[in-house]
Amino acid sequence: MTRAERALDRARAGLPPGRAEAVALLTVPDDRLADLLQAAALLRDRGRGRRITFSKKVFVPLTTLCRDYCGYCTFRRDPGEPGAHTMTPDEVIALVQAGARLGAKEALFSLGDRPEARFPEHREFLRRMGHRTTLGYLRRVCELVLSESPLLPHANPGVMSERDLAALRDVNVSMGLMLETTSERLLRPGMAHDRAPDKVPARRLRTIELAGKLQIPFTTGILIGIGETAEERVDALLAIRDRHERFGHIQEVIVQNFRSKPRIPMSRHPEPSAGEMLRTVAVARLLLGPGINLQAPPNLSADYYPKLLEAGLNDWGGISPLTLDHINPEAPWPLIPELRRATEAECFELRERLAIYPEYAVRPEFLAEGLRPRVGGLVDEDGYVRKEYERWRHW
Numbered sequence: 278m279t280r281a282e283r284a285l286d287r288a289r290a291g292l293p294p295g296r297a298e299a300v301a302l303l304t305v306p307d308d309r310l311a312d313l314l315q316a317a318a319l320l321r322d323r324g325r326g327r328r329i330t331f332s333k334k335v336f337v338p339l340t341t342l343c344r345d346y347c348g349y350c351t352f353r354r355d356p357g358e359p360g361a362h363t364m365t366p367d368e369v370i371a372l373v374q375a376g377a378r379l380g381a382k383e384a385l386f387s388l389g390d391r392p393e394a395r396f397p398e399h400r401e402f403l404r405r406m407g408h409r410t411t412l413g414y415l416r417r418v419c420e421l422v423l424s425e426s427p428l429l430p431h432a433n434p435g436v437m438s439e440r441d442l443a444a445l446r447d448v449n450v451s452m453g454l455m456l457e458t459t460s461e462r463l464l465r466p467g468m469a470h471d472r473a474p475d476k477v478p479a480r481r482l483r484t485i486e487l488a489g490k491l492q493i494p495f496t497t498g499i500l501i502g503i504g505e506t507a508e509e510r511v512d513a514l515l516a517i518r519d520r521h522e523r524f525g526h527i528q529e530v531i532v533q534n535f536r537s538k539p540r541i542p543m544s545r546h547p548e549p550s551a552g553e554m555l556r557t558v559a560v561a562r563l564l565l566g567p568g569i570n571l572q573a574p575p576n577l578s579a580d581y582y583p584k585l586l587e588a589g590l591n592d593w594g595g596i597s598p599l600t601l602d603h604i605n606p607e608a609p610w611p612l613i614p615e616l617r618r619a620t621e622a623e624c625f626e627l628r629e630r631l632a633i634y635p636e637y638a639v640r641p642e643f644l645a646e647g648l649r650p651r652v653g654g655l656v657d658e659d660g661y662v663r664k665e666y667e668r669w670r671h672w
């Protein structure tokens with residue numbers, strides 16, 4: 278019996294694979310792929326049932342400036358480049374208010390990492406706004422989103438200190454940082470994280486741990502196909518599992534696939550295939566267990582995304598009725614009615630969630646006191662968006 282077959286047997290018996298077995302499952306042959314998917318799907322059904330969630334969000338690219346130069350990034354800009362921009366508070370408010378009119382409930386802040394460390398122009402912008410750091414400015418803008426709109430902020434601003442996290446917790450219902458990988462190798466010259474000081478895995482794991490210590494519902498995940506090996510991919514999932522076992526705060530794990538784009542340094546790097554993505558989602562489910570919320574962005578797998586349901590995911594992530602995915606602007610979001618049709622065709626129920634996942638929305642210790650009434654007013658007793666607020670149901 279091969280290692281992969283042994284792991285499949287264990288999975289069917291409800292036992293998680295060990296590291297070597299998980300690595301073997303990532304390369305399970307095509308004629309056993311259906312068995313792998315079935316084991317993962319059964320585990321998802323056991324822990325999460327037949328309910329698939331999404332969050333109706335507005336994507337807020339607060340600043341496209343970033344001090345890092347990741348090889349796959351199409352979002353970041355240097356000052357003066359076309360597309361380089363830091364949003365003013367008025368621009369943010371106009372955007373979130375437009376999103377609110379379309380029923381969005383999440384303001385997803387994505388931004389470059391510590392641009393003030395590299396660019397004097399950005400330091401000057403922050404000074405004019407009355408701040409020294411981008412994270413201080415972000416906190417203020419989140420406060421404005423809360424006072425000027427019904428949306429709930431969820432910030433993804435990169436590596437953070439305990440102080441930053443504590444300050445942002447007051448004005449965010451949840452936060453996130455993609456671990457991406459635990460591979461130090463990818464920091465070497467010519468690799469994906471060469472020239473990306475904020476992608477040192479230990480720094481990212483530290484942020485994830487601090488978020489756990491502060492009881493912040495936290496989104497993280499892996500980015501696959503950026504040059505990591507199968508072992509390194511499994512190690513990143515195990516590192517996430519370990520932090521969740523210690524702190525219980527990982528509300529969601531994303532499996533994101535690298536997408537090639539013309540203007541990035543890795544433009545000639547191959548993209549992961551559908552089979553690789555399905556295997557990775559399934560192995561993530563088996564490693565992380567029945568209860569974890571597992572997500573893969575449907576717009577990055579547009580040709581086959583309903584198939585990901587067979588691999589054990591239970592969430593489609595944030596879907597914008599208004600804005601582009603600024604990280605992957607070439608990949609349009611599936612429209613919500615289309616997503617609903619695709620989900621129901623596979624015999625699942627689609628439910629809307631907030632940026633904070635249902636099981637955390639009903640646990641007060643995971644929310645700043647000032648945010649509890651806002652969240653409580655939007656969710657039912659199980660933490661899902663109340664059906665009367667799911668406007669997309671009537672489209």
Ligand code: SF4
Nearest residue numbers: 343345347350353389
């Ligand atoms: S992926 Fe994030 S950290 Fe890396 S360059 Fe892009 S914006 Fe900066």
